[in-house]
Amino acid sequence: MYRHYQRLFAEAIRFALLAKCPDKPVRDVPIEQPPLVRLGDYSSPVAFQLVKLFPAPPPRIAQEIVALLNQTGVLGFESFEAKGPYVNARLNRAGLVIALIADQRPESDISHGKILVEHSSINPNKAAHIGHLRNAILGDTFVRLLRYAGREVDVQNYIDNTGVQVADVVVGFTHIEKKSRAEIEALAGRPRFDYYCWDLYARVSQWYEQDKANLQARLQTLHAIEDAASDTAAVADLISIAVLRRHLETMDRLDIEYDFLPRESEILHLHFWDAAFTKLKEALVLTFESEGKNRGCWVMRRAGTGQKSLTAEDTGNTENGEVSEEVSEEDQKVIVRSNGTVGYVGKDIAYHMWKFGLLGRDFGYRKFYLYPNHHDCWISTTEGEKDHPHFGDVAEIYNVIDARQSEAQNTVIEALRGLGHGEAADRYTHFSYEMVALTPRCAAELGYTLSEEDKARPYIEVSGRKGFGVKADDLLDQLIASAKKEVDSRHPQLGDDERLRIATQIAIGALRYFMLKYTKPSVIAFDFKEALSFEGETGPYAQYAVVRATSIFRKAGLDPETFCKDVASRISTGDLTNFLTGAEANEIWELWLASSKTAYVIDQCIATTEPAYLAKHVFQLAQLFNTFYHSHPILSEPDETRKQFLLATVFVVRRELI
RNA sequence: GGGCCCGUAGCUCAAACGGAUAGAGCAUCGGAUUUCUAAUCCGACGGUUGCAGGUUCGAUUCCUGCCGGGCCUACCA
Numbered sequence: 001m002y003r004h005y006q007r008l009f010a011e012a013i014r015f016a017l018l019a020k021c022p023d024k025p026v027r028d029v030p031i032e033q034p035p036l037v038r039l040g041d042y043s044s045p046v047a048f049q050l051v052k053l054f055p056a057p058p059p060r061i062a063q064e065i066v067a068l069l070n071q072t073g074v075l076g077f078e079s080f081e082a083k084g085p086y087v088n089a090r091l092n093r094a095g096l097v098i099a100l101i102a103d104q105r106p107e108s109d110i111s112h113g114k115i116l117v118e119h120s121s122i123n124p125n126k127a128a129h130i131g132h133l134r135n136a137i138l139g140d141t142f143v144r145l146l147r148y149a150g151r152e153v154d155v156q157n158y159i160d161n162t163g164v165q166v167a168d169v170v171v172g173f174t175h176i177e178k179k180s181r182a183e184i185e186a187l188a189g190r191p192r193f194d195y196y197c198w199d200l201y202a203r204v205s206q207w208y209e210q211d212k213a214n215l216q217a218r219l220q221t222l223h224a225i226e227d228a229a230s231d232t233a234a235v236a237d238l239i240s241i242a243v244l245r246r247h248l249e250t251m252d253r254l255d256i257e258y259d260f261l262p263r264e265s266e267i268l269h270l271h272f273w274d275a276a277f278t279k280l281k282e283a284l285v286l287t288f289e290s291e292g293k294n295r296g297c298w299v300m301r302r303a304g305t306g307q308k309s310l311t312a313e314d315t316g317n318t319e320n321g322e323v324s325e326e327v328s329e330e331d332q333k334v335i336v337r338s339n340g341t342v343g344y345v346g347k348d349i350a351y352h353m354w355k356f357g358l359l360g361r362d363f364g365y366r367k368f369y370l371y372p373n374h375h376d377c378w379i380s381t382t383e384g385e386k387d388h389p390h391f392g393d394v395a396e397i398y399n400v401i402d403a404r405q406s407e408a409q410n411t412v413i414e415a416l417r418g419l420g421h422g423e424a425a426d427r428y429t430h431f432s433y434e435m436v437a438l439t440p441r442c443a444a445e446l447g448y449t450l451s452e453e454d455k456a457r458p459y460i461e462v463s464g465r466k467g468f469g470v471k472a473d474d475l476l477d478q479l480i481a482s483a484k485k486e487v488d489s490r491h492p493q494l495g496d497d498e499r500l501r502i503a504t505q506i507a508i509g510a511l512r513y514f515m516l517k518y519t520k521p522s523v524i525a526f527d528f529k530e531a532l533s534f535e536g537e538t539g540p541y542a543q544y545a546v547v548r549a550t551s552i553f554r555k556a557g558l559d560p561e562t563f564c565k566d567v568a569s570r571i572s573t574g575d576l577t578n579f580l581t582g583a584e585a586n587e588i589w590e591l592w593l594a595s596s597k598t599a600y601v602i603d604q605c606i607a608t609t610e611p612a613y614l615a616k617h618v619f620q621l622a623q624l625f626n627t628f629y630h631s632h633p634i635l636s637e638p639d640e641t642r643k644q645f646l647l648a649t650v651f652v653v654r655r656e657l658i
Numbered sequence: 659g660g661g662c663c664c665g666u667a668g669c670u671c672a673a674a675c676g677g678a679u680a681g682a683g684c685a686u687c688g689g690a691u692u693u694c695u696a697a698u699c700c701g702a703c704g705g706u707u708g709c710a711g712g713u714u715c716g717a718u719u720c721c722u723g724c725c726g727g728g729c730c731u732a733c734c735a
Contacts, residue, residue: 028675035678045677048715058715085715086678123735163735264735297733337733344735404729406662434663435729458727486697506697517683518671521663523728529684530670534697536683537671544697552694604674616672619682630690630699650694 001099002593003600004106005076006031009042009089012077016068017050024053037586040081040088041593047085058085093585094576097592100652101568105599113395114152116355117143119431120251120258121158121401123165124240126201127194128250129469130526131402131436131462137515138433139400140256141611145602154391158351159263159379161240163344165201165464167221170236172200175217176207181235188242194250195471197243202467228269237265248369248377250472254508258377260391266363266380267347275361276350277336285418286335293329296338300415301331333411345408349415356416356424357393365391396427398609403432403521431609433520437461438469439527446470459525470526479507482532483540506540513539516615537619542657545622545629549654552634552647560651567648571641579645587631588649591624595656618657625653 010029017026026046034043047058047065054061062082069080069087078090119139122132139155146153160166173179177200179187187193208214224232244261251257267273277298280286286298335346353359364384369377378388401409409430416425437459443450448468454460462469484503491499514531518524534540553560580589594617601617604610634650637643 030675030677032674032677039678043678045716048677051715084678160735165735294733299733334733339733341733343733402729403663405735407730408735432662437728461729483697490695490697522671523664525670527670533684536697538683538697540697541683548694548698555694601674608674612672613674616682623682626698627700629694633693635694 001096001104001106001596001599003603005091005096006042006600008074008076009044012069012072012074013044013046013065013087016065016072017046020064020068021053026050026053034083034086034088037590037593038583039083039086041091042089043083044087044089045085046087061085062087091593093580093589093592094573096596097576097580097648098568098573100592100596101564101648103655111395112151114154114393115146116154116156116392116394116397117146117400117431118156118158118397119143119400120247120256121160122247123160123163123464124243124247125165125169126198126243126464127192128247128472129462129464130472130475131469132247133254133472133475133511134433134436134515134524135400135402136251136256137254137512138431138520138611140251140254141512141516141614142398142400142431142605142609145605145611145614148602149599149606154394155257155259156391157258157261159240159244159261160344161236161244162225162264162268164218164222166236166240167218167225168204169197169201169239170221170225170232171217172197172204172207173235173239174221174232175214176200176203181231181238184235185238188238192246192473194243194246195473197239198464198467198471201464205465228265245369250476252371253473253476254512257371257375259389260365261368261377261379262351262363262391263380264347266382267350269382270361270363272350272354272359272361273342273347275359276346276353277342279353279419280335280349280415283419285415289332294332294334294338297334298336299332300335300411300418301333345411348408348412352397352412352416352428353419353421354392355394355397356421356427358416358419358421358424362392365389396429398429398431400431400433403434406430406432429609434523435461436524436526439525442470442527443468445528459523475531476507476511478528479510479532480504483507483510483534486534506534506543509539509543510534511539513542513615513618516611517619519612520610542618542622545625546654546657548629549625549650549657552650556635556647558647560654563647564651564655567644567651570644571648575641576645579642588628591621591628591649591653594621594624595652598656621653621657625657628653 010031013029014026026049029044029046030049031042031044034040047061050061051058054064056064059082062085065087066080066082069089074080074089076092076095078092080087080089082088117139119142120132120136122128128136143153143155173184187196190196208218221232221236224230225236227233248258277286281298286300289295289297289299333345334343335349336342350359354361354363363380364382365378365388366381366384367376368379371377378391399409409432413425413428413430416422416428438446439459440450440455440457443454443460450460460468480500480503483506484500487494487499487503487506491502494502510533511531515524517537550560553563579585580592597617601613605613628649632646634643634646637646
């Protein structure tokens, strides 16, 4: 409702100005919220920008606009006034309250068509860590926002099961631990197999460093994996499948689900790349280098470097005397190596052509993971089941991938553009965010010994290769244990199962909120003290507000849903106006106004791909509610009509918080 | 060398298109509970928004140049 009235106000000002000065229409009327409620609900500084149109000081202009607005009036608004140069507006409070109780929502103006969100995409060779949690939580929250706004969304988690990362763990099992396939299979069935791989992966990296000759094992293994019939390929497959299953379980603990898991192995085996390669060559997006550093490779000009390079000293093509139009080798991106194998970006280009339905090929599908709510998660296969949902071929895509990969993402976008699919490229959004790193203090707490250089840093990058990081399940376990201790002491009368259930919800709330409260460009310097906090600006703070609201209804013997159906009929508009008038009512009114903003905030989150705005909104709403809760005894309110009004306030805030 | 990002209170972070007195949380100190359970609330303390210019009626926000930090810049993924 907030956005609805904001637009009405802007339109009203625009019309007023048009009437005053028809030959110079003002297109954009800025609307903001005044710093204090007593100044009004909306404010426009439009008068500042009109000084050139009307030779008068801004306060005069503001007064004139107010006079015009008051002449006609605006539906839903109570009054307008000029505060210095600002044009301020007050809503008809009772009107907004009635609309909110009825949960009226003006239509979202977000466009239609299916959206594909790709997130998580964790290499299936080790346990998920806090960096992956940020990714998955941002992605899952964004999916929920899109669905709230009425969009159809498919959630995909891309699995790179054929790269060096999986190969390295295979090397660990076969070369360091010298385990047989049967032994690895037995290990893979154990509870936290991904933890085992976490340690092994770090050992493999060390083993490579000890003797560079050990890297031969990686090459051999990579080569062996390519032959799908080989024993090595079977081992790689069982490892990646087992770790992938663990990742799904970890994310499932946080209520994060996926619809489809496309795997790199199918991109290769179903010849997605071959189809893409043909098109890329035809469109001259890829060119063959016959000499120089990249001799024998198929290359693409690096994304974002439209200009000629100034440092093209060794391109060797200045001898013909004309200004070179060639891009330097530094600006080339190798897509196909000289040995004929395709790199990661190439496979990603093929995958993205498939996403937009531009490849002319499809995956095979089979069911892979069943969620407790009976939702199926599908995985790619070469053959697959006949009866499967239709994936891909979507209108828009969002890739939740950290900022370090923006160059690779831009390359894929440029490839689409180069293929003549500019409209697809325009609907391709790299949902970029910064990494999660560890503070030196946190690293020390985990028992890592740091170099003097690292100790002086503000934060240190997590490294799966080094086994340096906080595992997702460990953090969640700690959060649950910490919450459980509190629940145990606060609610000893509850059964242990119930206490664990509550502790788990609190832990999930704390973790999800923690990952969302930071804006995307901010590096999260992870610290246990901050992450394990349940007080102040945290998830549990907001959850607690809902619990309080719920317990008011419980104590009153009311069901919130049935209560709200007819509460409006029990309070007259006159009573509402009465309760909402005067300086004392401003505090409650602020709560209603904030409640009206949810859909507006969510639209902002989607438009800017920034879920942190919603986290902030939730916290502010909870904060206002707690203040209200403290100063207004509700169940003991003697005036029955006023009590109904207070209960309605609790109901709406609770609904919006949830 | 080039590209992207960050720098705001002791700490961690906010501040929609440039707008009214730059806000929260944590920490510290002082208060509030026979109540809808205090994982709460109220108050105090805390700022030359890294530095210097520029644009503007107005700059934390936009532009330029410095300073400090991070990431990317592989025939890895």
